[in-house]
Amino acid sequence: MSSKNEGGRKRKLSPTQQTNQQHKKPQICPMAESTSSNNGSSSSSPITRLPQDHLFSILLLLPTESVLCFAMTCKKLKSLAYSDSLWESICKRDWGQTPVDALKGSNHPLPWKKLYQQVYQLDSVCCHRLLADSPDGDKILPSPRASHSLNLVSGCLVLFGGGCEGGRHLDDTWVACIGNTSRRTLNWQKTNSGIPSGRFGHSCVVIDDSLVLFGGINDTGIRQNDTWVGQVTVHERLGITLSWRLLDIGSIExxxxxxxxxxxxxxxxxxxxxxxxxxxxxxGDTWILDLSEDLYFGTWREIVARPSPPSRSGHTLTHIGEAQTILFGGRGMGYEVLNDVWILDASEGQWRWAQMVSELRNLPQRFPLPRVGHSANLIMGRQLLIYGGEDSYRNRKDDFWVLDISSLASVRLQPRNVNPNRIYRKMWKRVEPKGDKPNCRSFHGACVDDSGRYLYVYGGMVDGLIQPADSSGLRFDGESFVVELVL
Incomplete structure (x- = not known):
């Protein structure tokens, strides 16, 4: 191959120059380029001639970075790529239908593109203390407690059980309708069912607008393995009622x-x-409960997978969708407090655990320190919000951390012949609290609303004045907070 020099004579190119010339790319993107025909009329690139609904469908298949790149190519694509309807659909795609519907019902002022950006740039939360009251004015309110359950079901907070002073357990159930999130008062109502029996350290989850409760410990140290279903009903005249019943689970539990x-x-x-x-x-075992549609029957089965997380207590499990669940922290076999993160994946029809390995440099700034008795909730944007807990020396915490796990939706563990302890790049970020900052606490109850924007917190163990008879300086808390994402 040759080229002409300034004198018009041919010059032979070196092999390296030939390769560079063959692979040289044009500087103008063809998608943004327009040409003029002989009669002076202009024609756009083929992609811009596609119907708008087709372009809309194409953009929804792309990651947000690619959508923004499309917006830089021409005015037509910019108008579509920045449209509020497209970004509402992107929010539904990445967050799910329920949070978007909840936000639409709250008349949020931000356009969807700006809201999407604000969610992933979250750097602070605003905390508000909720005043407790009772509807009949007799001031009968939930007593301070820890290791209880707090769930949001049918628009109501449901508080059950827990431990209190003297090492005693509680068997009471309290319900409060949260109503408008701008209201700063909780009207608690006690339900006198007598069941389930008193306990603390149990687990309770929301399934199909009902509560499913398992296990726990009573004040004599007896561990339980019974399974209960609770149903909340809101009456116009009778108020809120909650009924519990023992679930029929057969012989395996x-x-x-x-x-x-x-x-x-x-x-x-x-x-x-x-x-x-x-x-x-x-x-260190893992079990799953399959329920009948009417929630009257259930079947427990053990999930056996290797490798698996080391044995522990006081940790958290949070389902993040896409057949994936995140485990974080807790106290290990040697009484050490952990900060490892594991993901349980069932996307290929088989349950498998894999540890998410973190970069350990600059640990205090980039990664939450080990903790037990914390809370972990899935908030808006499919992010994990970690709050509170305590370390190995029982120093309680008041910090908030966000783990951005949105990228894990497309992660699939490798086949069995590949080491599943694959290194994941985790995105931990510390979030600063504003407003009525809660005290340092551990073993509290916490749950989020349907939008994932509001986190409700009740009770827990907090720092107290050291009394002569109590060298630990611990006390049980009975305050409620709502933590709002600042967008």
């Missing part, structure tokens, strides 16, 4: 335990892991 972790999967199954067994030994 998990061993008794407390301080385990549980979550709901796909709004139809319950998953539990670990905890403290009858002999006081920490467990």
């Amino acid at each position: 998990p061993p008794p335990r407390g301080a385990h972790a549980g979550c709901c999967i796909d709004n139809k199954r319950m998953l539990i892991h670990g905890g403290i067994g009858p002999s006081g030994v920490r467990l």
Whole structure:
């Protein structure tokens, strides 16, 4: 190959120059380029001549970075790529239908593109103390407690059980309708059912607008393995009622335990892991409860997978959708407090655990320190919000961390012949609290609303004045907070 020099003579190119010339790319993107015909009329690129609904469908198949790149090519694509209807659909795609419907009902002021951006740039939350009241004015309110359950079902907060001063358990159930999130008062109503029996360290999840409760420990140290279903009913005249009934589960059931972790999967199954067994030994087994459509029958089965997380208690399980569940923290067999993260994946029809390995440099700034008795909830944008807990020295925490797990939706574990301990790039970020900052606490109850924007917190163990008879300086808390994502 040759080329002409300035004098018009041919010059032979070196092999490297020939390769560079053959692979040289044009500087103008063909999609953005327009040409003029002989009669002076202009014609756009073929992709811009596609019907708008076809372009809309194409953009929804792309990651958000590619959508923004399309917006830079021409005015037509920019108008579509920045449209509010497209970004509403992107929010539905990445967050699910329920959060988007909840946001639409709240008349959020931001356009969907701006809201999407604000969610993933989240750097602060605003905390508001909720005043407690009772509807009849007699001031009968939930007593301070820890290791209880707090769930949001049918628009109501449901508080059950827990431990209190003196090592005693509680068997009471309290219900409060949250109503408008701008209201700062909870009207608690006690339901006198007498069942389930008193306990703390149990797990309770929401399935199909009902509660499913498993296990726990009573004040004599007895571990339970019974399964209960609770149904909330809101009456115009009678107020809120909640009825519990024992679930028929057949002959197979998990061993008794407390301080385990549980979550709901796909709004139809319950998953539990670990905890403290009858002999006081920490467990590392995983069980799943399949329920009948009417929630009158259930079947427990154990999930056996290797490798699996080490045995622990006081950890959290959070289902993130797409057949994936995140396990974080807890206390291990040697009483050490952990900060490892595991993902349970069932996307290929088989249950498999894999540890998400983190970069350990600059650990205090980039990664939450080990903790037990914390809460972990899936918030808006498919992110995990970690709050509170305590370390190995029982120093309680008041920090908020976000783990961005949105990219894990497309992650699929490798085949069996590949080491499943694959390195994942985790995106931990510390979020600063504003407003009525809660005290440092552990073993509290926490749950989110349908939008994933509001986190409700009740009770837990907090720092207290050291009394002569109580060298630990611990006390049980009875305050409620709502934590709002600042968008």
